[in-house]
Amino acid sequence: MDLERVQAELRPRRPGEAVDLGTRFARAWWPAMLGFWLFTAGPAFLVVHGLLWSHLAWAPLAFWWLKPLYERAPLFFLSRALFGERPAAASTARELHRIAAPGLLGDLTWRRLSPRRSFALPVALLEGARGEARGSRLAVLGSARGTAGWLTLIYALFEALLALSLLLAAWALVPSRLALDVSHFLTATTAGQVTLNAVAFLAAAAVAPFYVASGFSLYLNRRVELEGWDLEIRFRRLRDRLEGGTGAGRAAFVLLALGAALAGAPATPVEAAADPAGPQASAPTGPEEAEARIEEVLAHPDFGRMETETRWELDFDPDFEADSGFEIPEFFKWLLDLGGMLASLGEVLLWAAAGVAVYFLLYNLLGWLRQVDRTRTGSRPRGPAPEVLFGLAVTPDSLPADVPGKARELCGEGRPGEALALLYRAGLARLLARVEVPSGATEGEVLRQAEGALDATGRGLFTELTATWLRFAYGHRPPPPATVEDLCRRWPMLEEGRR
Known part of the structure; x- marks a missing residue:
């Protein structure tokens, strides 16, 4: 990769800033990344529905399971576009087998449920690391893996929310005179099931470029931190500037740098004392005067201003339908039942997460105790040295x-x-x-x-x-x-x- 052609400012960032930079990548190249995603996801969607036509309820799960396959082509495009290259669709199609192959079997089997796949995918696809080399490389890059896990959870929730919003928008456009039972149409008919799957496909297509770009930005930020790419770029630009200038220009550059350093130097104690406007010119403020000034500032209208805020809050009454005689539409009843199911599922997942957290805490505690014991005894097992x-x-x-x-x-x-x-x-x-x-x-x-x-x-x-x-x-x-x-x-x- 040519760092001098990079299309973004490379510098160490906090993980949140790196994710924000990834969303900017996705906004800049969203049409192209979406096209590369559809290049593999579109045929897979059709094939999955063709194979599972008699069991359409399983088609979304199969399509979701193949997501790591679709994310490779957008990542390939982004890794080239960021450094000044724009791979063509024809050449990418010819090299698709080479792009999709690295680590695909593991990503679709034992690593499929890993929440950090957006961060780990560049290691396999761009560096070609496999097996132990992949694990070692991820261990070196590992400080951002926690953010990558939260990234997967947030984008999954956003994708589900987007799909639900599309369903509600479509339901709102159905004329009331049709008397269409939307919940029955979506769950008990083939056309409704295909519609649900198509809505999920559209939501995944809208979110995928942002998810891939955010994970790649986290990976790129760790490379910048570990390898000092920002310093290398600055040194190269400084070298080019000095090599392109004359001897007089270089001397002027050095004199300007020395002048700036001298101008920014603090004054000597004698100069500071002689300055009547310096910090020693006024006597220190006492507690009473300071308190009076504080009260004066707080009495200003900018402070202590009162505002009244009015907002709507949901006050759901389960007996509203019986008391008022108003009949709640079946679709909203289906949404309420779905919300109850999701709440129960969320409770189960929270308890499961608490159990997993306790397990990992005990596991790490035992590992720490073993490490302390090895430190006391002076023994430390070492793995095989790399060749x-x-x-x-x-x-x-x-x-x-x-x-x-x-x-x-x-x-x-x-x-x-x-x-x-x-x-x-x-x-x-x-x-x-x-x-x-x-x-x-x-x-x-x-x-x-x-x-x-x-x-x-x-x-x-x-x-x-x-x-x-x-x-x-x-x-x-x-x-x-x-x-x-x-x-x-x-x-x-x-x-x-x-x-």
Whole structure:
């Protein structure tokens, strides 16, 4: 992805702000995202109803279960459009099998009821992570998963409310002279059942782009926080500005920066004392004077103003029909019965949620007690060390016996980049022998792990080695031979720099 072509301002945001940014994505590209969603959801809706025509009541459940399939094409479009690309419908149709395949089996089976699927889908679709790599990557990105769960619940409720609103709007348009029993039509006839399913389809189509975009925005925000995309974009723009200017322009830029820094510096104590308008010019206000000023402010009409608000409230009387002689329409009776059923179901779900919460609380408490016991005894089980990090093999058998000597040899052959990669791989292998690093960790997270495993000397060398590697891997700036030689000369410090 080309960060310089991004169509939004990338900066770390709170989860709520990230969700709001996702809704703005959906508003900007809603027609295209809806088209990509309909590209898979429309045929699936027809196929499901064709297969279940004799059992139409099960068709909405089958269509709902296949939702992860429909969300892949809109996410594919959004991930490209945000970075300046607009994939065509024809090319997307040709690549649909490749777009839909990553993680689809798990999303339609054991992960189908996961409330965080909008946040986890980009990991499988855009990063191609599967199995343990997917779990490790989600663990690294995991601080926004709680928001993703609430996101799924809120959008599900909004979709149900939208479907109910469409039904009420359609019922209100039915002429009273037709004497149509709406509840019987919707529940006991084939046309009514198809109408219900079509209304649910329309509600899902309206909500889906916002749901996909909000989950993708949460994922994008975590990438920005972990990888510093906003800083990278600013540094690139600053570099382009400096490289495009003349020497005099660069000097002027530096002088302006120094002038701004000096202008913003606080005054010296002598200058502050000499300023008659400074904070020392007036005597401190006493409690009585302060109280009088407060009362004066509160006596202003802007404070203490009284307003009368009138609003309507529902006061439902179950005996209203019998007392007044007014007959409530059957459709509203059906809605009241449906509301009672939903209330009972909600009570059951709340008790179930409370039970699940107690279970997880006890489970985590036991895990915490085991961790405390392991800390006291000094034992800490470690999982298997990853064999590959950032695409680099970090197993000991993939390294030569004399790492500095091999690096000097590669540098002498005019391959300083390969020499640097060898030194960095060897440094990662040494670090993995001391601390546990997840396979989905970034270079910055590995560097933070090294802070607790190395002393000051070894930590400084590994920090310099990481910075040189990042400039080469992402900035395409090969290190000078002198830098590689200096790293080879100081290499024993990394071996000795243990705590």
